[in-house]
Amino acid sequence: MADRAQLIQFLQTGGRITQPQAEEIAQEFTAKTIGKNEFLLRAGQVSDDYVFLDQGFLRAFAYDIDGQDITTGFYGPGQVALEVASFFQRTPSLEYLQALNECQGWRISFTQLNELFHSRNDFRDFGRSVLVRGFAALKNRMLATITEPAAVRYEQLLRSQPALFQHTPLKYVASYLGITDTSLSRIRKGGGKR
Amino acid sequence: MADRAQLIQFLQTGGRITQPQAEEIAQEFTAKTIGKNEFLLRAGQVSDDYVFLDQGFLRAFAYDIDGQDITTGFYGPGQVALEVASFFQRTPSLEYLQALNECQGWRISFTQLNELFHSRNDFRDFGRSVLVRGFAALKNRMLATITEPAAVRYEQLLRSQPALFQHTPLKYVASYLGITDTSLSRIRKGGGKR
DNA sequence: CCCATCACTTACCAAATGACAAGAAACGCC
DNA sequence: GGCGTTTCTTGTCATTTGGTAAGTGATGGG
Numbered sequence: 001m002a003d004r005a006q007l008i009q010f011l012q013t014g015g016r017i018t019q020p021q022a023e024e025i026a027q028e029f030t031a032k033t034i035g036k037n038e039f040l041l042r043a044g045q046v047s048d049d050y051v052f053l054d055q056g057f058l059r060a061f062a063y064d065i066d067g068q069d070i071t072t073g074f075y076g077p078g079q080v081a082l083e084v085a086s087f088f089q090r091t092p093s094l095e096y097l098q099a100l101n102e103c104q105g106w107r108i109s110f111t112q113l114n115e116l117f118h119s120r121n122d123f124r125d126f127g128r129s130v131l132v133r134g135f136a137a138l139k140n141r142m143l144a145t146i147t148e149p150a151a152v153r154y155e156q157l158l159r160s161q162p163a164l165f166q167h168t169p170l171k172y173v174a175s176y177l178g179i180t181d182t183s184l185s186r187i188r189k190g191g192g193k194r
Numbered sequence: 195m196a197d198r199a200q201l202i203q204f205l206q207t208g209g210r211i212t213q214p215q216a217e218e219i220a221q222e223f224t225a226k227t228i229g230k231n232e233f234l235l236r237a238g239q240v241s242d243d244y245v246f247l248d249q250g251f252l253r254a255f256a257y258d259i260d261g262q263d264i265t266t267g268f269y270g271p272g273q274v275a276l277e278v279a280s281f282f283q284r285t286p287s288l289e290y291l292q293a294l295n296e297c298q299g300w301r302i303s304f305t306q307l308n309e310l311f312h313s314r315n316d317f318r319d320f321g322r323s324v325l326v327r328g329f330a331a332l333k334n335r336m337l338a339t340i341t342e343p344a345a346v347r348y349e350q351l352l353r354s355q356p357a358l359f360q361h362t363p364l365k366y367v368a369s370y371l372g373i374t375d376t377s378l379s380r381i382r383k384g385g386g387k388r
Numbered sequence: 389c390c391c392a393t394c395a396c397t398t399a400c401c402a403a404a405t406g407a408c409a410a411g412a413a414a415c416g417c418c
Numbered sequence: 419g420g421c422g423t424t425t426c427t428t429g430t431c432a433t434t435t436g437g438t439a440a441g442t443g444a445t446g447g448g
Contacts, residue, residue, distance in 0.1 A: 065341070084326055085333070088323070088326045089326060124311075128282065128322070128325075129283070132279060139266065142335065150434085171396085180436060181397090182437085183435055183436075185398080373405070376427085377404080379426060380427090383428090
């Protein structure tokens with residue numbers, strides 16, 4: 001079984017948590033494996049998984065009014081896979097979280113997380129910063145969706161998450177970018193821009 | 195001067211904080227007036243204002259690569275006006291926050307907020323829920339931007355924030371919706387969508 | 389190994405939106 | 419109250435994107 005090295009490293013990003021503290025905190029997490037195509041969360045369920053990913057990719061998606069499958073996010077190694085609203089508000093999820101390939105990570109429950117927040121100031125700040133970084137990333141994505149043409153957004157995703165493309169069908173990328181698989185195909189062909 | 199009644203009420207939403215506790219917490223906030231067109235935050239500054247709005251509307255905006263003014267958000271009465279990334283991460287803001295009309299609200303600083311989080315479990319949970327609700331709202335907006343045509347997004351905004359339209363030029367609404375003022379004008383004319 | 393399904397590409401046409409420009413209306417400043 | 423600026427609308431045309439459908443290649447289960 002993998003050890004907690006990456007998790008411990010992750011807890012130290014930002015410098016709020018020292019190595020020995022990180023090692024203690026990491027003990028609260030339990031190993032979690034998610035098989036390919038397995039669901040970490042389904043719509044209607046209340047999420048109770050806060051998962052730091054060592055390996056693998058997850059896709060978040062929802063169905064729109066027309067029954068269309070829309071990708072709302074991707075999660076990869078080094079990231080926390082989490083449906084924020086359902087997990088923190090204890091409400092039924094509107095989204096699905098599904099493994100694109102075999103995933104390996106570390107999990108804690110809502111109750112455990114709260115106990116850690118309660119007992120450890122440093123971890124509380126760290127937890128908040130995870131939330132804030134996710135918020136900021138979503139805001140950037142929103143701004144790019146409004147200001148950048150689809151071809152540019154595609155190129156940015158390709159540059160920032162190249163490994164993702166080895167594990168997900170392009171149609172999932174297309175709906176994440178807000179376009180159809182047809183348009184993405186045209187963009188990839190090349191003539192698209194300039 | 196306005197009293198803290200609305201703020202005290204707001205602190206009790208969600209039921210985590212009782213009336214007497216809310217009254218204590220509210221004492222930490224100080225009255226804040228923002229004149230029309232005044233900036234609560236400018237790009238490059240580190241935000242230190244966590245402001246609960248009693249009255250008035252604020253607009254958040256950024257300039258894209260082409261120097262275009264893009265509206266990233268609106269804040270109205272009953273909401274917390276806040277640039278999350280700059281305030282919590284103590285980093286220079288990429289956005290401006292400007293009053294669309296005379297605003298009246300209640301403010302605390304980053305330091306004060308942290309002290310309250312530290313000393314009061316209930317307020318800590320409340321503060322997290324403010325963040326989580328903002329996150330969820332942004333996610334919904336992102337999904338709507340991808341799945342709904344501009345005409346529908348316009349109608350939804352009109353229904354959910356009718357008062358906003360009495361205080362902001364339509365061109366600001368247009369960039370918020372991700373379209374040009376020309377397109378918004380055509381949508382408003384009517385033929386646009388069933 | 390075969391066949392059904394899925395993923396991706398390509399083509400054609402329609403709809404939505406943008407770029408640009410001109411004009412009307414509202415607003416604000418002096 | 420007049421004048422310049424800003425806001426909003428409208429028109430024309432180009433571009434982007436979507437809808438639909440067909441076709442090819444890859445994939446996977448039996």
